[in-house]
Amino acid sequence: MKIAILPGDGIGPEITQQAERILMALAHDGLKVELAHGLIGGSAVDKHNDPFPEATRRLAEEADAILLGAVGGPQYDQLPREKRPEQGLLAIRKALNFFANLRPAQLYPELANASTLKPEVVANLDILIVRELTGDIYFGTPRGIEVRDGQRVGFNTMVYTESEIRRIAHVAFQAARKRSSKLCSVDKMNVLECTQLWRNVVEEVAKEYPDVALSHMLVDNAAMQLIRNPKQFDVIVTGNMFGDILSDEASMLTGSIGMLPSASLNEFNKGLYEPIHGSAPDIAGKNLANPLATLLSVSMMLRYTFNQDATALRIENAVKKVLASGYRTADIFEQGMIKVGTAEMGDAVLANL
Numbered sequence: 510m511k512i513a514i515l516p517g518d519g520i521g522p523e524i525t526q527q528a529e530r531i532l533m534a535l536a537h538d539g540l541k542v543e544l545a546h547g548l549i550g551g552s553a554v555d556k557h558n559d560p561f562p563e564a565t566r567r568l569a570e571e572a573d574a575i576l577l578g579a580v581g582g583p584q585y586d587q588l589p590r591e592k593r594p595e596q597g598l599l600a601i602r603k604a605l606n607f608f609a610n611l612r613p614a615q616l617y618p619e620l621a622n623a624s625t626l627k628p629e630v631v632a633n634l635d636i637l638i639v640r641e642l643t644g645d646i647y648f649g650t651p652r653g654i655e656v657r658d659g660q661r662v663g664f665n666t667m668v669y670t671e672s673e674i675r676r677i678a679h680v681a682f683q684a685a686r687k688r689s690s691k692l693c694s695v696d697k698m699n700v701l702e703c704t705q706l707w708r709n710v711v712e713e714v715a716k717e718y719p720d721v722a723l724s725h726m727l728v729d730n731a732a733m734q735l736i737r738n739p740k741q742f743d744v745i746v747t748g749n750m751f752g753d754i755l756s757d758e759a760s761m762l763t764g765s766i767g768m769l770p771s772a773s774l775n776e777f778n779k780g781l782y783e784p785i786h787g788s789a790p791d792i793a794g795k796n797l798a799n800p801l802a803t804l805l806s807v808s809m810m811l812r813y814t815f816n817q818d819a820t821a822l823r824i825e826n827a828v829k830k831v832l833a834s835g836y837r838t839a840d841i842f843e844q845g846m847i848k849v850g851t852a853e854m855g856d857a858v859l860a861n862l
């Protein structure tokens with residue numbers, strides 16, 4: 510199992526370090542892991558003036574799976590767009606064709622009070638957002654800012670080919686089949702042609718999955734329904750931009766964005782695994798970050814790329830035990846619990862592995 514570790518920026522190095530400790534412990538128990546490290550994002554710009562250097566691309570291509578911390582920081586905001594850390598993330602997704610982004614939002618019962626929603630609204634929440642990751646307005650051309658008739662104009666292009674829609678729809682229908690066979694496709698077909706095509710193609714693909722109950726929802730309504738009654742959803746499939754927004758929204762249903770892992774897969778189940786949160790520069794280097802989303806990303810890696818379900822379960826159960834024992838990082842802390850830092854949370858998970 511060749512795993513490339515790309516710590517990135519901000520809290521990235523601290524959280525991936527905890528993941529490495531878990532992987533080393535599993536290696537000690539016989540899991541055959543081989544780790545290699547690379548630079549991405551701001552740390553790669555600092556060293557190579559490129560957020561996705563050639564060496565990192567090669568490392569990623571040779572690995573079976575990639576674990577990424579987070580990228581970005583205020584010191585890079587003034588750089589030209591192609592030098593910004595976020596471009597490194599977009600480039601690795603595109604270069605390795607990681608088009609299927611799975612973002613589960615699951616509420617641990619112990620954290621029911623950490624959500625800003627009423628506990629009964631979010632209790633037992635377990636939804637999966639399947640976000641298309643290599644198309645849409647994120648990558649569409651033409652794009653830019655230019656002067657037309659004496660004033661600046663900014664423009665981007667929302668574009669999907671039917672084959673891009675079809676392949677993500679298949680991923681979503683298959684994921685739904687493994688859960689409760691309910692799929693909601695989110696679009697904005699009342700306004701945007703691109704998403705009219707989305708809806709048409711999803712309906713065509715649905716014919717191959719008569720056992721899955723498909724529904725459609727407009728994105729503005731979906732944003733509202735996620736807060737009003739999130740448990741009506743099981744699997745949601747949507748495009749790159751709507752998925753970006755709805756997955757941040759869904760994360761807060763679970764109390765903290767610091768809890769949510771993600772997998773971005775290509776057609777061979779090679780994957781890029783990362784917490785869905787960002788680099789949190791304000792708390793970087795202070796041993797304050799919650800490493801659990803990263804540890805849970807390792808468990809997704811074991812499941813999706815390596816088919817090691819039993820080992821994945823060891824990590825998930827260890828995280829549950831640690832939460833049940835009252836350990837909390839600052840982002841999920843409540844009165845009466847035991848406040849711990851990044852490394853101590855790693856210790857606790859290791860101890861329960």
Ligand code: IPM
Binds near residue numbers: 595598599753785
């Ligand atoms: C995410 C992030 C990225 C995205 C940024 C950092 C480019 O918000 O993974 O959700 O927009 O996809």
Ligand code: MG
Binds near residue numbers: 753754757
């Ligand atoms: Mg996002």
